[in-house]
Amino acid sequence: MLNTNETRIKYFFILGFPGILPEYYGPVSALLFLFYLAITMGNIFVLVFVKCERSLQKQTYYIFCHLALTDLLFGTVTLPKAISKYWFNDSIISFYSCLVQMFFVHLIGAAHSFILMVMALDRCIAICIPLRYNSLFSNKTVSVLCGISWLVPTMFMVAIMYEILRVPFCNSNIIVQCYCDHMSISNLGCDHVREVKIVALVLAMISLLLPLGFIILSFFVIIAVVLRISSIRGCIKTLSTCTPQLIITCLYYLPRCFYYLANFVGYSFSVPVQIVIVMLYSHIPAAVNPLIYCMQTKDIKEKLKKKLFSWKIDSTTKPMQDKTWQ
Template sequence: MFYTNVTTIKQFFILGFPGLSQEYYGPVSALLFVLFLAIAVGNIFILVFVKCERSLHKPTYLIFCHLALTDLLFGTVTLPKIISKYWFNDSIISFYGCFVQMFFVHFLGSSHSFILMVMALDRFIAICAPLRYTALFTNNTVSVLCGISWIVPMSWMVGIVLDALRLPYCNLNIITQCYCDHQSITGLGCEAVREVQEVAFGVAMLSLLLPLGFIIVSYFVIIVAVMRMTSSNRSRMIALSTCLPQIIITLLFYMPRCFVYMANIVGFTFSVPVRIVIVMLYSILPAAINPLIYCFKTKDIKEHLKKKLVTLKINNSTTTG
C-alpha cells in the first residue's frame, strides 16, 4: 500500500487530559508519578523475588514474571512523557518517537493478552489433568508459549506501524490522548485513514478476542470439572481458589476494554475527556495492582514473603538484643 508522501509534521503535541486547569498540573503529575513508582517497584519486586526463590521456578510463576514484565515496560513507555508534560510543561514528542511509542503500546497490550491465554492454559491443565500437569506443562513449555506470545504480536505491530507511517500527514499535530496510540495518530492523516484504521482494528480485535475466547472456554471447563469432583465442597473450593489470582488479573485486563468496545458498538459514546480517563485507568491501574494480587492472592508467594519477614524480624531482634 503506497501513499503520496506529503508529510509536513515533524513533531506531535501530547494533549493529555483536555480541559485540565493548570492549577491541577502539579497534583496530576504527582499522582501519575506515584503510579509509575508503584508499577516499577511492584513489578521489579515480582521479577527479582521469583528469580531469587528457586522454589518458585514453576510454570505459574514464570507466567507471572512475563505479565509483570509487560506491565513494567508499558508503564515505562507511557507514563514518563505524560508526567513530564504536567511536571515540566514538556508536551512535545518527535514524529518518529511517537510512532515508536505507538508500537510498544499496542505490542505490549497484545502480548499481555496472549500471555493471559497461556495462564488460562496453565490452570486448565492443572485442574483438568493434574496427574499429567508436570509432564505437559514444564518451564520449557511455558518459555516457548510465552516467547510466541511476544513474537507473534511483534510481527503484527511492525506491519501496523509501517502502514500508519506511510500515511501522508498534513493536518493538526495534536495527539488527543496521554500517549501516542494508533487511532490518535492515524486520525491526523490526510487520506486513506479509514482503511488503515480498519486493518488495525481487525488486528486489535484478533489480539483481544482470540485469547479471550480461549480463556472463557478454559475457565468454563474448569468450573464444570470442579463441580463434577466427587470430593468435598472444601476440596472444590480449594481447587477453585488456585485460579482466583488468574481470574482477577484477567478480569482487570479484559472487562474495561470489553465495556468500552461494547459501548461503541451499541452507539454509546463518551466525551473526549471521559474516554481518555477511562483508557488511562484500564491501561495503568492493573499494572500497579497486579503485583499486589501476585503477593496476597497466591499461596506460595505469600508464604515465602511471610517467612522472609519473620526471618528479618528475628535477625533484627537478635541484632538489637
C-alpha cells in the same frame, strides 16, 4: 504551530487531559508519578523475588514474571512522557518517537493478552489433568509459549507500522491522548486512513478476542471438571487456585469490554472522560497486579511471611547479641 498543510510533520503535540488548568499540573504530575512508582516498584519486586527464590521457579510464576514485565514496560513507555507534560510543561514529541511509542504500546498490550491465554492454559491443564501437568506444561513449554506471545504481536505491529508510514499527515498534529496510540495517530492522516484502520482493527480483534475466547472456554472446562468433585471443600480448594488468574484476567478484559460495548451500542463518552477511562484501565491493573500475585498466591504469600518473620527475628536478636557483648 499546531496545524499544518505539510504532508510530513516533524512533531506531535500531546494534549493529555483536556481542560486541566495550569495550577493543577503539579497535582496531576504527582499522581501520575505515584502510579509509575507503584508500577515499577511492585513489578520489579515480583521479578526479583521469583528470580531469587528457587522454589518459585515454576510454570505459573514464570507466567507471572512475563505479566509483570509487560506491566512494567507499559508503564515505562507511557507514563514518563505524560509526567513530563505536566511536570515540565513538555508536550512536544517528535514524529518518529511518537511512532515508536505507539509501536510498543500496542505490542505490549497484545503480548499481555496472549500471555493471559497462556495462563489460562496453565490452570486448565493443572486442574483437568494434574498427573500429566509437569510433562505437558514444563518450564520449557512455558518459555516457548510466552516467547510466541511476544513474537506474534511484534509481527502484527510491524505490519501496522508499515501501513502507518504510508499515510501522509496534512491535518492537525495534536494527539488527543496522554500518549501516542494508533487511533490518535491514524485520525490525523489525510489519505489511506481507511485501509490502515481496517488492518489495525483486524489485528487488534485477533489480539483481544482470540485470547479472550480461549480464556472463557478454558474456565468453562475448569468449572465442569470441578463440579465433578464430590466434596464441596475440594471444589472450593481447587477453584481457589484460579483466584489470582481470574482477578488479573477480569482487571484486564472487563473495563475494555465495557468501554467497547458502550461505544458499540451508541453510548458515547466525552473526550476528557474517554482519556481518563483509558488511562485508568491501562495503568490501575499494572499497579494492582503485584499485590494480587503476593496476596492471592499461596506459595508467594508463604515465602513472604517466612522472609518477614526471619527479618523480624534477626532485628530482635541482633540488639540482644550486642547487649551480651557489652
